[in-house]
Each structure stands twice: as structure tokens, then as C-alpha cells.
Amino acid sequence: MRSSYLLFLLAERLFGVKLVGAIEILPWRPSRRVPLSYSYVEGLLDYRGNVYPVHNLAQRLGLGRPGPIGFIAGQNEPGTKGQSIILLEENSVPFGIVVDSVMRMMSLEEPAAAPEKVRGVDPKYVTGFSYEEDQEIMILDFERLLHAD
Amino acid sequence: MNEGTRFLIVSLGDESYAMPITRLLEIVVPQALRKDTNLTEVFEGKFEFRGKWIPVLNIKKILRLPGKPGTSLLVVNSAKGVLGMLVDAVTEIIDTAQKPVPVPKGVMNPTLQYFGGILRYRDDLILLLNENGLLP
Numbered sequence: 001m002r003s004s005y006l007l008f009l010l011a012e013r014l015f016g017v018k019l020v021g022a023i024e025i026l027p028w029r030p031s032r033r034v035p036l037s038y039s040y041v042e043g044l045l046d047y048r049g050n051v052y053p054v055h056n057l058a059q060r061l062g063l064g065r066p067g068p069i070g071f072i073a074g075q076n077e078p079g080t081k082g083q084s085i086i087l088l089e090e091n092s093v094p095f096g097i098v099v100d101s102v103m104r105m106m107s108l109e110e111p112a113a114a115p116e117k118v119r120g121v122d123p124k125y126v127t128g129f130s131y132e133e134d135q136e137i138m139i140l141d142f143e144r145l146l147h148a149d
Numbered sequence: 150m151n152e153g154t155r156f157l158i159v160s161l162g163d164e165s166y167a168m169p170i171t172r173l174l175e176i177v178v179p180q181a182l183r184k185d186t187n188l189t190e191v192f193e194g195k196f197e198f199r200g201k202w203i204p205v206l207n208i209k210k211i212l213r214l215p216g217k218p219g220t221s222l223l224v225v226n227s228a229k230g231v232l233g234m235l236v237d238a239v240t241e242i243i244d245t246a247q248k249p250v251p252v253p254k255g256v257m258n259p260t261l262q263y264f265g266g267i268l269r270y271r272d273d274l275i276l277l278l279n280e281n282g283l284l285p
Contacts (some may be wrong), residue, residue: 032274034264035163035212037257044256045265046274051267053253093254146255 003008005130007103007137008086011063013120015099016108016130016137017088024048024087025102045096049101052087054096060145061121090142108132111139156243156268159223159276160235162214166236167268167277169245172225176200176239179205189285193218196233205233211283212263228281243270249277255263 005016017119024047031054033041040060045052057063087096101138109130118126118138156167175198182194182205191210195202207218221237226280251264261281 032250032267032276034256034276036261037216037261038255041256044253044274046269051250051253051274055255066275095253095255 002066003110004105004138005108005139006086006105008084008099009103010061011058012100013063014103014137015134016139017086017097017142018049018139021089021092026085028083028098031096042098045087047087050094052088052096053096054098055145057099057145059096061125063120069104072073073089076093088142090146092144095142095146100122106132108137154245154246156277157223158240158242158243158270159221159278161209161212161219161236162216163242164214165270165273165275167270168223168225168280169265169277170242171175172227172280174224174226174231178220178223179233185250191285193235194232196222196236198224198231201230201231203233205235206283208278208283209235219236225280227284229284232280232284234278234280234283238273252276 006019007014029061030046032042040056043055044053045054074143076119083098083100084102085096086102087094105112107132111130112146113124113128115126117130125141125145127141130139131139151230155170156235157173158167169257179196182196184194187206191207193205193207200219203224205222209216209218219237221236221239223234223236227233247268249268251266261267262279265277265279268277
């Protein structure tokens, strides 16, 4: 079965999110910081009457960025490299994620069962992989990402 | 006037927060607070209000915000009794038909009850302080 996915890049890896309901893509902007929130929550964003929590996805997934010496995890300077915010919803709960760049929408084969091991990402947050033109696309499980604390 | 439609806007550092005005008894500029070693570190001391000693909270310390404790003292009636809260300044009182939006799930540990919701204020979002959840 094929479904529509939005593909985006984060820490030089390709990810996909299934398109369910409305989706918006915005240039990165500062959001309202919430004291004592989880470290990967940038803040709250008001957009067209909805309040979206904005998740720094790289930090949430513990994705490293190429640094001067090897990879340094969790060193994300928000909004510095022309990042985007994708606003979406999971089970009618709206939320936003910060990504490096939005690639395109495309129809993909639904990923098979979740893999046991994923390089650099906790496999519990990964639904599976889809492949298109020899590219590996990681499909994330946002329900788990949002609620597994 | 319906209850909960007027909010006090206060500043803590460079950010604004709101509080339902129905909880407010008085705003005072406190003279020296009396230290009380029986109180935990989130309290700055105690203050004599209408003949009774009330504990005074340093909200910045609770919310881990940088800077000195505020210099305006709000005396509020919380579910746990009358208490004082130090803020940097009281900016204004707003009158709004808004119902506070709950803080979305997954933003912070649900056992922390510091914020009673979110309001829109001057093209921005502000957090509503929950006077009942601030006490340790």
C-alpha cells in the first residue's frame, strides 16, 4: 500500500512523515519558551488559532551534527541554517518539528516492520524504512516521539 | 463581569506571564522581608500582611529563570492559603474573553503544575501562572 509522505532532511539524513490532516511549513521562527519544559521543546507557537509545541527533532532523536572533531550530539543552534518548522498533527494533537530542510512530498510504499537496530537513532521511535531511488528514508513514529517520556 | 476574564500581566525577566486577577489581594512594594530558616529555598522570606505573616515565593527560582528576585510583591489567595509572590513588575490588567488554552501534552513533565494555560497577548503567547501549583 502506498501513502503520501513529506520528506525532510535533518542532520544530513532523510526522514519521512506520513501526511495525515493539515500540514504547514514555515521558516524557522522563535517560539514562546516554557520554563522547565523538556530540553528538546523549543517552545510554543501560535499559528492560525492553534497553539503548537515546537520540538527540536534533532535533539529529541539525539542526532549528532558534524563538528570539528567527530560528531557532537545535541549542539543545535536553533534557526541558524535556514531551518524550517513543519506543523502537523498526530491523532488530532497539533505539534511542530524543527528540520534542516523540507524536500518534497511523495508517494511511498508503507514501511515494513520496525527494524531492531537503527544507526544513531533509538529504534523505538522508528516505524521503519522506505526506499525510493536507492535512497533510504526513515519513517518516524510520532506518536511515540510525542508521548514516550 | 464574569470571573476569570481579567488577568494581571506581570514580568519576570524579559518575559510576561499572566495571573487571574480574582486571586489577587494586593500589590505591595515590600520593605525588608524577614528571613525564615524553616522555609525552603524557593521562599525569600516572610512578610507581614494585615497582621499575619505570609510566606513569600521567589517565582524566578521556582521557574529557574535568571536574575534577582523581583521587587513587586503580589499577595494572592491560593488554595493553600495566602502567600506572597515576587515579580519584577506588574505591567497591566487585561480584560479578555479568551479562555486559556491548556499547555499541550509532551511539553513538560505533567507533575509540574506551574502553568494553568496559555493566553494570547499582543501578538504573543503568555503563560498563565497557577498560584496553586507553585508551592513546593
